[in-house]
Amino acid sequence: MINPNAKLNPKMFDKGVLEAPIRRGFGEGLVVAGERDENVVGLCADLTESAQMLPFKQKFPGRYIEVGVAEQNLAGVASGMAAMGKIPFIASYAMFSPGRNWEHIRTTICYNNQPVKIVGSHAGVSVGPDGGTHQAIEDIALTRVLPRMVVISPCDAIEAKKATIAAAKTNTPVYIRLAREKTPIMTTEDAGAGSASGTKDGADRGTNHGNGQISGTPFEIGKAAVFFQPIAGKADVGIIATGALLYKALKVANDLEKEKIGVTVINLSTIKPLDERAIVRLAQEAGAIVTVEEHQIAGGMGSAVAECLAKFAPVPIEFIGVKDQFGQSGTPEELIEHYGMGESHIRAAVKKVLARKRR
Amino acid sequence: MNDLDEAKIKELELKANDIRESIIMMLLRAGSGHTAGPLGMADIFTALYFHILKHDPKNPEWPERDRLILSNGHICPVLYATLAHAGYFSLEELKTLRQFGSRLQGHPHRDFLPILETSSGPLGEGLAQAVGMALAERINSGRSSQKFFYALLSDGELDEGSSWEAAMLAGKEKLHNLIAIVDRNNIQIDGFTEDVMPLDDLRAKWQAWNWHVLEIDGHSFEEIIGAVNQAKDIFEKPSVIIAHTIPGKGVKEFERKFEWHGKPPNAAEAKMALAELRTLGGKIKSEHQ
Numbered sequence: 001m002i003n004p005n006a007k008l009n010p011k012m013f014d015k016g017v018l019e020a021p022i023r024r025g026f027g028e029g030l031v032v033a034g035e036r037d038e039n040v041v042g043l044c045a046d047l048t049e050s051a052q053m054l055p056f057k058q059k060f061p062g063r064y065i066e067v068g069v070a071e072q073n074l075a076g077v078a079s080g081m082a083a084m085g086k087i088p089f090i091a092s093y094a095m096f097s098p099g100r101n102w103e104h105i106r107t108t109i110c111y112n113n114q115p116v117k118i119v120g121s122h123a124g125v126s127v128g129p130d131g132g133t134h135q136a137i138e139d140i141a142l143t144r145v146l147p148r149m150v151v152i153s154p155c156d157a158i159e160a161k162k163a164t165i166a167a168a169k170t171n172t173p174v175y176i177r178l179a180r181e182k183t184p185i186m187t188t189e190d191a192g193a194g195s196a197s198g199t200k201d202g203a204d205r206g207t208n209h210g211n212g213q214i215s216g217t218p219f220e221i222g223k224a225a226v227f228f229q230p231i232a233g234k235a236d237v238g239i240i241a242t243g244a245l246l247y248k249a250l251k252v253a254n255d256l257e258k259e260k261i262g263v264t265v266i267n268l269s270t271i272k273p274l275d276e277r278a279i280v281r282l283a284q285e286a287g288a289i290v291t292v293e294e295h296q297i298a299g300g301m302g303s304a305v306a307e308c309l310a311k312f313a314p315v316p317i318e319f320i321g322v323k324d325q326f327g328q329s330g331t332p333e334e335l336i337e338h339y340g341m342g343e344s345h346i347r348a349a350v351k352k353v354l355a356r357k358r359r
Numbered sequence: 360m361n362d363l364d365e366a367k368i369k370e371l372e373l374k375a376n377d378i379r380e381s382i383i384m385m386l387l388r389a390g391s392g393h394t395a396g397p398l399g400m401a402d403i404f405t406a407l408y409f410h411i412l413k414h415d416p417k418n419p420e421w422p423e424r425d426r427l428i429l430s431n432g433h434i435c436p437v438l439y440a441t442l443a444h445a446g447y448f449s450l451e452e453l454k455t456l457r458q459f460g461s462r463l464q465g466h467p468h469r470d471f472l473p474i475l476e477t478s479s480g481p482l483g484e485g486l487a488q489a490v491g492m493a494l495a496e497r498i499n500s501g502r503s504s505q506k507f508f509y510a511l512l513s514d515g516e517l518d519e520g521s522s523w524e525a526a527m528l529a530g531k532e533k534l535h536n537l538i539a540i541v542d543r544n545n546i547q548i549d550g551f552t553e554d555v556m557p558l559d560d561l562r563a564k565w566q567a568w569n570w571h572v573l574e575i576d577g578h579s580f581e582e583i584i585g586a587v588n589q590a591k592d593i594f595e596k597p598s599v600i601i602a603h604t605i606p607g608k609g610v611k612e613f614e615r616k617f618e619w620h621g622k623p624p625n626a627a628e629a630k631m632a633l634a635e636l637r638t639l640g641g642k643i644k645s646e647h648q
Contacts, residue, residue, distance in 0.1 A: 070524035
């Protein structure tokens with residue numbers, strides 16, 4: 001069952017679930033962050049609209065810098081602005097930032113300890129028809145290996161908005177991973193926060209707790225959250241998912257409930273620092289883990305989970321992700337299926353890890 | 360500059376000579392590091408820290424200070440020696456260069472020495488940071504800001520495309536308070552710059568990105584200070600000073616030899632170099648008397 005404490009979208013499993021691009025939440029969050037702190041500045045490398053910086057540019061033209069198609073410069077200029085007390089957000093496609101400009105991020109931002117926020121849009125194969133050159137499936141690995149870097153991979157547009165606002169308040173470098181296509185809205189906003197889903201029908205809102213206060217899904221950098229849990233008793237398997245694929249994991253868990261397989265699903269939106277306590281607790285309870293991410297298995301979120309569990313609670317793990325391949329053109333759904341990240345694959349991984357656990 | 364009389368020039372020349380001696384001693388003690396670049400840039404660093412920069416060694420975090428961003432971090436012996444001679448820390452500490460736990464890392468790192476404006480070493484990254492600082496200053500103080508941002512670059516690092524990405528943006532943004540100084544010493548690790556990867560026409564390249572270009576003898580205090588003064592007067596453009604320097608300057612045996620880019624002197628070479636610099640120091644003193 002959906003964890004009531006997570007205050008998720010109650011219509012999540014309905015047909016025609018509300019959808020919005022995760023990247024849009026960043027665009028809305030940046031405006032809020034800019035309203036709250038005049039030191040927030042935006043820098044973009046010729047992808048203002050696509051990387052969702054247009055609302056910020058329109059609202060704060062004097063705090064917006066266009067650097068042209070020059071991602072290395074994007075990182076270095078932001079570092080210099082941070083050195084003067086600014087809170088720079090730099091946005092591009094994940095393949096180019098942190099892909100192209102990785103060493104500039106390492107030296108001028110992380111090594112230099114400047115709190116620049118790096119926003120990588122169009123991550124994952126679900127970028128679709130643009131093909132493999134534009135599908136970043138290495139960015140989690142590239143960023144989580146950097147000392148001081150915080151790595152956040154929001155599951156939907158609302159969480160992306162919250163992550164953006166929260167990132168502006170941190171004094172460290174942060175990487176925020178975004179996706180291009182519309183994906184289901186799982187979480188809810190706080191009342192009065194405006195809708196990152198782009199609609200006003202209230203489907204993405206939280207529940208009214210009787211005191212007139214409407215609060216949405218809690219978000220805190222570094223905190224994993226249980227989104228789904230068995231109706232009663234212990235979980236037979238734990239699924240740890242990040243990004244939009246979390247939705248598929250939740251649907252699988254919902255289906256398996258009918259088969260009397262108890263599944264707990266964790267939304268691991270912060271990949272670094274890792275919420276080791278939540279991960280270890282889940283592994284100890286369930287005794288078997290499946291990780292789900294739209295990223296190379298090597299070096300990704302699943303690897304981070306495995307590093308943690310190998311040390312504190314070794315249990316069988318199955319990894320859903322891209323298996324040492326590049327992406328290609330196709331629709332997002334075709335590509336998710338082709339690379340083994342669909343619901344059927346998650347379900348098979350659950351069955352497989354259960355079998356390994358019982359061996 | 361009215362106060363740039365003969366006595367002041369002599370004072371600066373002697374200071375630069377002291378800094379060169381410190382560089383030789385540091386490198387000898389460290390047993391590794393770069394010799395040619397630091398010696399070649401000693402006059403420019405002296406001019407900056409002892410005449411040009413608005414700064415306060417007793418209050419390194421003074422918000423109104425000018426910023427000096429060293430891009431080619433490998434010439435840090437000259438930065439460290441100049442900072443010590445300017446009073447930021449003791450001359451004694453210079454002996455710790457490149458040692459474990461030292462604040463004077465092999466390439467500058469702000470974690471260890473927080474008075475640095477930036478950490479550096481990987482080439483082609485300093486100008487972008489200086490551009491970012493100048494942009495932030497414009498947002499804070501508008502276009503009449505009199506806080507200056509000095510980016511010190513090597514000629515070899517202009518092989519890095521990222522240097523030109525930053526140059527383009529500075530030209531577009533007309534950052535009047537950004538002054539780049541290129542150490543045009545014509546050497547890099549693999550040989551002479553024009554053999555490894557020709558940079559000329561260097562002046563035309565900067566002009567093409569809308570920079571005001573000045574070209575000087577990087578060992579003449581009058582020219583260094585005069586060029587900076589002129590750069591400060593240019594309002595609609597960033598300025599670049601192409602400073603022609605002699606790598607290894609001050610020690611005849613090291614001068615103009617690219618072999619001295621990345622190695623330190625041994626004991627005998629250091630002894631010879633120090634003797635030569637001391638003689639030079641004596642000559643400066645007597646010449647101006």
